[in-house]
Amino acid sequence: MPDTSTWDALPHRLPDWFRDAPLGIFIHWGPYSVPAWAEPTAELGAIESDLGWFAHNPYAEWYFNTIRIEGSPAAEHHRQVHGDAPYDDFLDQWETTAFDPAAWADLFRRAGADYVVPTTKHHDGVTLWDAPGTGDRNTVRRGPKRDLVGEIASAVTEAGLRFGVYYSGGLDWHVRPTEPLVSGEDVNDRCRPRDDEYGKYCSAHVRDLIDRYQPDVFWNDIGWPDENFHFGQGGLGELLEHFYTQRPEGLINDRFAGAHQDFVTTEYQAGEIPEGQPWENCRGVGLSFGYNQVEDAAQYMSAAQAVRHVVDAVSKGGRVLLNVGPRADGSLHELQVAALEGLGEFMAEHKVHLAGSRGLGELRLKGVEWARAVEKDGTCHVFLSGDAGEITVAAQDLPTGFAWPEVGRTVTLAGEENAPVAVSAPAADSAPTAG
Structure with missing residues (x-):
C-alpha cells in the first residue's frame, strides 16, 4: 500500500446514530434466490477448519460457486433439479411478484432496527440496479426488470431508517471468473482479483450507488483489488473520500484488506470481538444469508434466540446486523418474520435501555x-x-x-x-x- 499517511488522513467515524443503533437488517437477495438451495451444515466459525466447508457451504448465495465443486451436494442437486443449467438462467427466471418494499421497511422498523443494508452486488456479479458497465446483466434489464436497490432505499428512508449498501468488491465470478473456490486461501488470496481495472469497475459502481441512493453505510466484502489502493482517478482512496464528503454521517466496515475502517465485523461465530473498537456481528436468521428452501425451524432462530443474540452483542459493546433472505418473489419466510416480530416486541420495551448503553x-x-x-x-x-x-x-x-x-x-x-x-x-x- 502506498503512502500510509494519506490513508491515515481519511476520517474515522462513529456517528451518534450508529453508536445508538443496537440492530440493523441485512438483506441477501439475488438470482441465487431462485434455486434457493444449500446444504444446512453449520454456522460459520463452528467448524475449526475450512477443509470441506466450501463443498458443503450452507450459504445459498454461494450457489454459483458451490455447484461447480465436483462431488458437492449442491452440484448433484443442480444436476438433478436444474439439468446443469447455466447460472444466469436464474436471473431470467427471477420474478418479484410479491415484493412490497414498504411492508419490508415497516417490519424492520417494528423489529427495532435503525439501519438496513441490502446486497447491491454479490459475488455472482449481478447488480440489483442498472450499474454502469454491466450491460444487461442487472435486475433492471433482465429478470425482475426493476431497480431493486432504489425501491428498497426509498422505502427504508420513508420509514425513518438509515440506508446502507453491501457490495462485493473482492469477488465477481462473472467479470473475473475463477476456478471453483474450495478454501479460505482461494477466497482471500489465491483467486481474488487484484488488478486496477477491476478495482475501477467496482469503484464506478459504488460511486454510482453513493450518488443515486445516499447510503450511510458502505459495507464491502472480501477485500478490494490491491492495485486499486490509490487516490488517483477511480482508486479506492478517491472513492472513500467521495463517500465521506457526500455522506457526513456515513461510515464503512473493515473488509478492505486493512486499508481503512470505521468499525469491525464478525460473522456468525467467526472473528474476534475487538478491544475498545466499535463492532458489528452479522448473521442470518438461519444458517444461510440467501434464502434456502431446505432450512426449517431446526435452523432458524426463534424470537427468543434473536433477542438473546442482540442483547449479547450490545452487552459486549457491539450491535447486530441480522439478515433476512427473501424468496425470489420477494416474500419472507414465515419463520424469519416470526423472529423479527418477536424481536420487535422485546425491543419496543427495552431498545431504550440498549441504545447507546x-x-x-x-x-x-x-x-x-x-x-x-x-x-x-x-x-x-x-x-x-x-x-x-x-x-x-x-x-x-x-x-x-x-x-x-x-x-x-x-x-x-x-x-x-x-x-x-x-x-x-x-x-x-x-x-x-x-x-
Whole structure:
C-alpha cells in the first residue's frame, strides 16, 4: 500500500446514530434466490477448519460457486433439479411478484432496527440496479426488470431508517471468473482479483450507488483489488473520500484488506470481538444469508434466540446486523418474520435501555442459564434467561455500584423459549433503593 499517511488522513467515524443503533437488517437477495438451495451444515466459525466447508457451504448465495465443486451436494442437486443449467438462467427466471418494499421497511422498523443494508452486488456479479458497465446483466434489464436497490432505499428512508449498501468488491465470478473456490486461501488470496481495472469497475459502481441512493453505510466484502489502493482517478482512496464528503454521517466496515475502517465485523461465530473498537456481528436468521428452501425451524432462530443474540452483542459493546433472505418473489419466510416480530416486541420495551448503553458483559448467576448486563444513564439493566420459575438473585453477584436490594431479589424467569426478563437498578449514589 502506498503512502500510509494519506490513508491515515481519511476520517474515522462513529456517528451518534450508529453508536445508538443496537440492530440493523441485512438483506441477501439475488438470482441465487431462485434455486434457493444449500446444504444446512453449520454456522460459520463452528467448524475449526475450512477443509470441506466450501463443498458443503450452507450459504445459498454461494450457489454459483458451490455447484461447480465436483462431488458437492449442491452440484448433484443442480444436476438433478436444474439439468446443469447455466447460472444466469436464474436471473431470467427471477420474478418479484410479491415484493412490497414498504411492508419490508415497516417490519424492520417494528423489529427495532435503525439501519438496513441490502446486497447491491454479490459475488455472482449481478447488480440489483442498472450499474454502469454491466450491460444487461442487472435486475433492471433482465429478470425482475426493476431497480431493486432504489425501491428498497426509498422505502427504508420513508420509514425513518438509515440506508446502507453491501457490495462485493473482492469477488465477481462473472467479470473475473475463477476456478471453483474450495478454501479460505482461494477466497482471500489465491483467486481474488487484484488488478486496477477491476478495482475501477467496482469503484464506478459504488460511486454510482453513493450518488443515486445516499447510503450511510458502505459495507464491502472480501477485500478490494490491491492495485486499486490509490487516490488517483477511480482508486479506492478517491472513492472513500467521495463517500465521506457526500455522506457526513456515513461510515464503512473493515473488509478492505486493512486499508481503512470505521468499525469491525464478525460473522456468525467467526472473528474476534475487538478491544475498545466499535463492532458489528452479522448473521442470518438461519444458517444461510440467501434464502434456502431446505432450512426449517431446526435452523432458524426463534424470537427468543434473536433477542438473546442482540442483547449479547450490545452487552459486549457491539450491535447486530441480522439478515433476512427473501424468496425470489420477494416474500419472507414465515419463520424469519416470526423472529423479527418477536424481536420487535422485546425491543419496543427495552431498545431504550440498549441504545447507546455501555456494555457490562456476561454475568454468572446461580440458577440462571444466561445473563447479560448494560448500563444506560446511570441505571444498570440485567437481562436474565433460564428455566421458567422463581429464583433469588444475590445482590453481591450483580454489577457493583448500583442500588440492588441488600438481601437479593426474587425474579420470575419466563423460560428459554421466551425473551429474557430484565431487572434494573440505579447507581448507588443516585437513589436509596432499586428501581
